[in-house]
Amino acid sequence: MGKRYGDSSVRVTSAGTIVIAYFVYLIAQLFAVGILLSTTIGFEVWAVILVVGTIFVLYTLTGGMQAVARTDAYQLVVLVAAVLITLVLVITKVGSDGLSWSDGPGLSQFLGGPVPTWMLAFGWGLSWGLGVACMPNYLQRILSCPDVRTTRLVLGWGSAISFWLVNAPILVIGIGIAIIDPSMTGDSALPSFLLTHGGTIIAAIALTGLISAVMSTTDSLLHVMGVYFGRDIVCTLRKTADDATALKLSRISTCVIGALAVATATFMSFSPLPLILTFASYAVSLLAAGLFVPLFIGLLWQGASKTGAVASMVVGVIVLIVFEVLRKQGVIELHGIVPTLVCAIIAMVVGSWWDGRRVEATATEPTTAEQPVASTV
Template identity: 25%
Template sequence: MRMTELIIVMIYFIFLVVLGLITQKKVSSSDSGIDEYYAAGKRIGPVVNSIALLSAAGSGGTFMASVGTTWELGLPYITSFGIGCSVGFMLAGLLVAKPLRNSGKITISEFLIDRYEGSVFLKVLIPVIIIIGSGMYLMSQMKAGGLVTSYITGWPYEWGLVIIALVFIFYVSLGGMLAVTWTNVLQGGLTLLLTLAIIVAGIAHLPMKWTDFIAHAAEINPTLGTFGESFSVLTYIGAFVTWAAAISVTPHLIMRIFTSDNAESAKLTLNYTTLVYAFVVIAPAYTVVPHVANLGQSVMENYSSDMWMLLIAEKFFGPVMMGIIVAAILAAIMSTTDSLLLALSSAVAYDLYSGVINPNAGKEKILKVSVILTWVIGIAVMLLSLNPPAFLMVFYTAALGLMVSAFFVPLLLGIWWKEANTSGAIAGMLSGAISFLVAFTLFELPQNSEILISLPLSFIIMYVVSLRTKKNSEHVLKKMDGYHKNAHS
């Protein structure tokens, strides 16, 4: 057991629990409890929100698993991933930030349902897709948390998973998005600290000139620098397309738009995050990954590749700094996990329960159901994570691919194309989601390439169905005009 690291992490978690209790009191005493719980009162500025968004996007797979994933799958994969994310933030800032914030809604489900005239079918379909996609994403974060907890306690992965999952669930159930926002700012700062520390240490401990070190690592592992060695070119394209589209529709990320204090602030939040996130993803891959060659074959065989970054960091730092780094990694994992848990509970409690099952439910009832569902969903995903996926980044990219396939086309056309109607949206969502799941589960396609089939299919079917079915009412057209109003209107 690594006592120094464990003490630092325990102090960090105690602080989070205290903060959660404070925010729970604020949420319960607020007259706008639903907005407080799910959208932090819609008053977060762009600087704070961009740090929180960086933290929510920077998951356990990004910061802990990236080193092992890059070694196993190659630098081209991590590069396509990082560039895709940066493009995604820019696209979301240009295409969806202002309309979503102007809509006055607090979840992407609520926006889509309102835009497409309250279709009961969509009220069920959208939360179901979010539950499947976000649940897959959450499994990868649970695995990362379990591995880190196992590392500092010395206990088996299964016990590490149970411990960290219960901490995550307890915290989110206390204060909702307000608690998540406050701590995500701290977690975003720790994430940047981790990235800078590991990059500087990786450069400082170079055994030879950097270019020679990269070449040496590539000789040991030809996969590292060879384009198309591990995967088909379609995998790199698919990863890029998935992440370029994902920022606009992923519930736990797009919730940051709804927390912004106005539409312009929402756009700035996404723009501020663009370059920083690319640096955080790509820079460690080119400075730390070559050190994997020095771990030794026995270490690489006995430890999951998702643990290799921690094992490399041990060679650079003492116990105190390792404690801070472990806390930073857990912060990255927690920031994504708590946002995902909140997105999942909102999909069931806010969108499904209050939107379909019990439309007359009051604030207290919805919040109570949300807290209960946070525990139910969290524990269910924890149990599924006992047998985790092999590569975190590949797995949660696939989870995002499902949500992109279902939501990206209906969202963008619903904002920018006045012919987009309810029938078209239903057809587009179903065709995108079903084709992705069929391609993912039944066919041996290159990894992450399913999106290259499902996304164009969703667009074609929604476009054709919308043109051949009932036109939108004047009420819908007026609503669309409201999405694009200026901040002062």
């Protein structure tokens, strides 16, 4: 973003948007592992968040990107095995119990409650689609590849494996559980199903896979936040280009942000927890509101400028927050991402137009060049 628009303010603003959004997303992930182990083993949610959070903060802090990449590789193997085992269990149960896949639940079954309007459902889908497209932890994995060949393999085979071995089976599993037992809803549906229908061994493998899925996300989120805050915000504002200083600041940022996230999630766990999907949607909505327009319009429109990019990010985040507060109070039913995108695009166009006018004005101003004074000897 900084190189595209040639301005440090764009770099700082975009990094700040990512850090805020990922902080919310990180808390949702900590809730997930807390609810998972609380449902299956009976541990207190706050204790799980505190212990597991401390572990992942420590290995992310000490190992950096190498630790994130290595642990993700191991966790992926466990995750895929768990997903496939659970998929077979669900399909078998649906077939043996005389149930039909045509009896699939409505959208409300997955969202933890009734969906007031189709426009709200559309807004949720739009915010997730555009938000995930702006997630830098996916881009970071690609940028960490050592060469072009590896990058192509990651983009091609990695995407195919992720979809067919993880995402598509998880969708089938969710539908199947809702058909088998409609009373199993919310964040505890999958662990409850595994304990009831899976048996000890299958449940243990599947639950280990769920924990791996959570941990593989939390460490990359924390690493992104630490590096972005230390290098892209602090170093940019201090005009520090030294790699050793940037690394030190990134590690300090990782430690502070991680400790703050664990403390915040632990404190929030003493109150009734929101649905994880709903809470995580705030994070992806912030990413979509602040980054989608300057990122993708910046790629497609050569006339996009730094003022337009900053204005789009600031306006997008503010409009989203305002509309989501109004929706929570029952004033409107429309998801905030829809008007947010409109306002963000307008801000981008107006800001870029303003920069263009200033450039034209500067170019047409008369210049008075100094005339050389003849010297007499």
